Amino acid sequence: MKKKIAFATCVQLGLSCIEEIYHIGGNLNLLITLQDKKAKDKSGRIYLDEIASEHNAPLLKVDNINDQEVLRALKEYEIDWLFIIGWSQIAKKEVLEAPTHGCIGMHPTLLPIGRGRAAIPWAIIKGLEETGVTMFKLDEGVDTGDIIGQGVIKLDQNTTATELYQKVDDMHITLFGKYWEDIVNNNITLTKQNDADATEWPGRTPKDGEVLNSMTMDEADKLVRAVTHPYPGAFYKGEDHNIRIWSAKINKYEGAIKLRDGYLIPIDYEIEG
Structure with a gap:
């Protein structure tokens, strides 16, 4: 039996994933986003009202992903998997364990490299020759969960954040196209991260x-x-x-x-x- 899926996002990367899910014939049983007044200046901030209305999907607007109303909604809609993508708040254990199978995130590096914040700027500042996007199961750590899949993105000495952001967006879409059916049919393979290779990148202002x-x-x-x-x-x-x-x-x-x-x-x- 296919799973019931919820999706939480407030940025363009997440909206692109939602659009791809519907494009490939998928369905979402619940959408979660921030209240309209919050994070107005966040890079890539978007709103889900239009796509929720278009696909007749329930839309929940919250102040924090750990709010009790999120837990109630996950239970009410009997959610099996919750995607949390492009969301700066860290989900706590209670939220991570609320869906039947857990939560899935995406991070714009090749984990375990570049755990943390500001992944796109840091990849350029550090002069990396390649970066990527990782789809992984969320746990209580920061970008430490088991990996579902990855995609590699090449960089050169002229790559800008604008270009890399678009490539990261495209790779999110690619990974959803590749793993969506495995997720909804509960057929994913999880690979543990090698903590010995891990690096952490700090936030930027x-x-x-x-x-x-x-x-x-x-x-x-x-x-x-x-x-x-x-x-x-x-x-x-x-x-x-x-x-x-x-x-x-x-x-x-x-x-x-x-x-x-x-x-x-x-x-x-x-x-x-």
Whole structure:
């Protein structure tokens, strides 16, 4: 018997997955998202009202994934699997154990590499040659659960956050297409993560996007590419104003931003007071 599935998200990555589920003929028995007033400035924030109405799916809006109303809804709709994707709040044990078979998440790295936050910016800042997306069963740790499947994404020295975000979005869709039938038919194979290979990446805030004169050209270039759209962008503090930098190039050019070993020329930028 096919399983009853719920899906919790508040960002574009999650909406893309929901759209793919319906595209391949799947069904969702419950949608969960944040209250409209919450996380309005979150990168990629979306709303599920339209797709819920289109597919006649119950929609629950909450302040926190651990709220009692979430537990009541999972029980009421007899949910077997709950997907929690693009959701910054950590689900507690009570929620993880509420669905019959548990909860499934997605993380935009090749776990156990890059557990934690800001996976897309860090992959560029660290100069990785490849990253990816991991579908895994959630447990009480942070990105530590058993792996269902992974997809690899290649990077180069020109990759931007905008491009990588889209590739991550596409890989989410690919993994759902590959594993959806196994999930709803309870036919998945779980692989434990090797904790010995694990790395953890810290969260980032807009202030971490500051370009400093002490940086090398390579460091500044990576930072600009890593925090461009859909993120808040890099910035440089000038004497009279700040410059918000969305893209730049490196050159020996007087008058641009002087770095440790050269000059960074903003190409797409905004002057801020």
